[in-house]
Amino acid sequence: MDDQAGTDRRPPSRRIADDLRTSIQSDELAPGAKLPSERELAAQYGTARNTAREAISILQGEGLVVAQHGRGVFVRPRTPLMRLGANRYSRRLRSETGLSPFRIEVTKQGRTPKTECRSVTRDKPPADVADRLGLDPNTATVIRRENWYFADDEPVQVGVTYIPVDVAGDSPLASERTLGKGSIYARFEDLGYRITRIREEISARMPYHEEFTGLSMPPGVPVIEVLHTSFDDKHKPFEVTRFVMRGDLNGLDYEMPVED
Amino acid sequence: MDDQAGTDRRPPSRRIADDLRTSIQSDELAPGAKLPSERELAAQYGTARNTAREAISILQGEGLVVAQHGRGVFVRPRTPLMRLGANRYSRRLRSETGLSPFRIEVTKQGRTPKTECRSVTRDKPPADVADRLGLDPNTATVIRRENWYFADDEPVQVGVTYIPVDVAGDSPLASERTLGKGSIYARFEDLGYRITRIREEISARMPYHEEFTGLSMPPGVPVIEVLHTSFDDKHKPFEVTRFVMRGDLNGLDYEMPVED
DNA sequence: GGAAGCAACTGGCTTGAGCCAGTTGACTGG
DNA sequence: CCAGTCAACTGGCTCAAGCCAGTTGCTTCC
Incomplete structure (x- = not known):
């Protein structure tokens, strides 16, 4: 034939x-x-x-x-994607549900969410992070917080947050692994940093070898990398987070106005 | 040793x-x-x-x-990424420079941009597109416009735009391959559809076999898929475009306000 | 000087053999 | 009934050999 x-x-x-x-x-x-x-x-x-x-x-x-x-x-079975958007940072959503959008998305899929802060350290910022924070990459020190996100004990994304030391001061952000109710953005508000704008730089690539094992990724699946910057009402960047997410489980969903 | x-x-x-x-x-x-x-x-x-x-x-x-x-x-040499953002849709940028952000980005890299409309047809919309446009996937008809984007004659992304027939009418959008000055969004404005909000749903995956050959992709490189929806001032979706971009050449860059 | 030819390199792809290591289910003996 | 065993399946990985097909640069001949 x-x-x-x-x-x-x-x-x-x-x-x-x-x-x-x-x-x-x-x-x-x-x-x-x-x-x-x-x-x-x-x-x-x-x-x-x-x-x-x-x-x-x-x-x-x-x-x-x-x-x-x-x-x-x-x-390969096609699992539905978790759709994360800018509402991740919405204050209203945070206070109304008391749940992070990550937890909401995971429970919506009938799975059990878990987050874990693996470490809180003081470090030199990577060059791109220093640039976004307006710091000198050679002399500056930042707080580095490493967070892991799980669904049914399966790791689905990692977020590494960098906070300038003069922003974190000696608040819980600088040392505590658990940040209590309202999570990290509530703690920033305690310090007077209220998130009003964000910038998200997105790229896709194959996972590094450590990511491949750490996120127990199937072969032939890329990661989405998001370099996130938070700005306060004076347009000062006070925090940068680098998310690395499994591409087969995560997606992004933004809705926004078009500036004239 | x-x-x-x-x-x-x-x-x-x-x-x-x-x-x-x-x-x-x-x-x-x-x-x-x-x-x-x-x-x-x-x-x-x-x-x-x-x-x-x-x-x-x-x-x-x-x-x-x-x-x-x-x-x-x-x-593999790491070429700088083209960073496409929501300013793609900014009217001011469009009129000031007369150039699309894609052309600006490519020339900034010292390469020569080219865009090409490969086809304009009438079709049934894919399910996800029909959903975003609020159409019945079984009965609706849309205009399908397929656009290719090149840098130095190398294809770097594809965009397939879907427009409901009752939006396009018998305007150039429904049949002409070349849309003249100000490009596609200027033509939408001619019809009274002014873009005020957008939604972008982003995912990453390995290229399909056709994309692999069509975009002449190197092995081990994912694509970024963006499902874009444009809304007018009455919050009506009037156009959906599915972009597929080479992940080694493209990135996204959004800056937006955080809704309370 | 220039073109053609060629040798020596490169990766692309296949063969058929072998051994190892997880998984599964059936069969056994207590 | 249950637990243990074992055979027959699965993919994981390697070997040694061979031929094909691009690329490059040198050599030769006109």
Whole structure:
């Protein structure tokens, strides 16, 4: 029925990958479905097992399938994305629900949210962070707070917050791991910094090796990196956070006015 | 000097990959530098060529290196990102410069911008688009405009715009490939739709196979997908555009007020 | 001087073999 | 009934060999 191999200029591994991709995209192989085993594919196409394996690794790189040692290769199920927006910083939302938008989003999906502050240290700021805070990257010191976000004990994002020492002073922000009711932005308000504008710089890339293991990421899944800056009512930047989120679980959702 | 292979529980391919990754991250192998050839690596580590090859393919999947047939494997040079923000839609910017933010960004990088409208058709809207426009996905018809954006003749992003037929009417938007001065948003204003708010839903993923070839993407590079909705002064959505951008060349940059 | 040819390099892809390590379910013995 | 065992499956990883196809620079010949 199909082209004979002689007519086909694609290498066999590509051909197998293309066939499987087509099956996946036509829902013939639905999300969660099990692919034929490497040995089956090899026999089916009359190739060596390594060639079938290569085909699967192509699809893995495209994020279409995940392999499970001893079990098989499966079409990657598409989980709904968590949609985080600027309302993350809304005071009203914070006080009304008492919950952070992250917790709301996770519970909405029927999963259990958890956040954990891993460390609070004093450090030199990275160059890009120093720039956003208007600090000298060589001499300045900042408070560095590392936060991890989980859904059902699975890590889904990390946020590292940098606060100039003269902003944090000796408030809880400078040393306490737990910040109490209303979380971090309530503590900033205690200090007189009320968030009125934000800037978010977004990029996408493959995870660094540490992120790959730390966020236990499936292969073929990128991360979204958000460099967030908070401004107070005098347009002074008082905090920068770098979020790194699993791209298969998170998305962003902004609604905003268009300046004339 | 290093651990002997006996002490090391990592498979050889991982070990090679880890070593190379370390060299890259320490700038010992700077961006653009050439890695040792597969055959060299194999000899150096006393493994088969396939094993060295596997190591390189790991780094390729992480987006750290790119292979060039016949030339070698190179550390991927990190090009500066184009930063697109909400000012894309600013009227003032549009009229002052007469240039789209895309053109400004590209020329700022010393490259030559080009945009091209590939097609203007009438179609059924995709489900998510229909939802954003408040249309019935089964019965509605929309104008579909497909735009490609280039820098130095290299494609860097695609935008597919969907316009309800009753918005476009028989204006140029419904049929003309070239829209004249001030581009698409000027034409919407001609029809009485003035953009006052936007919503942007952002996600990151590996490119589909067509995107991979169409955008001539390097391996190990994700795309950023932006589903953009424009609202007029009556809060009616009058246009949705799905942007797909190369993640290694593009980023987003939003600054916005925080709603109370 | 210039073009053609060629050798020596590069990665791309495949073969078929082998061993290791998780997973699963059926079969066994208490 | 339960627990343990074990065989048969899965993918993970490697080897050694081979051929193909781009790239580069040198050499040769006109």
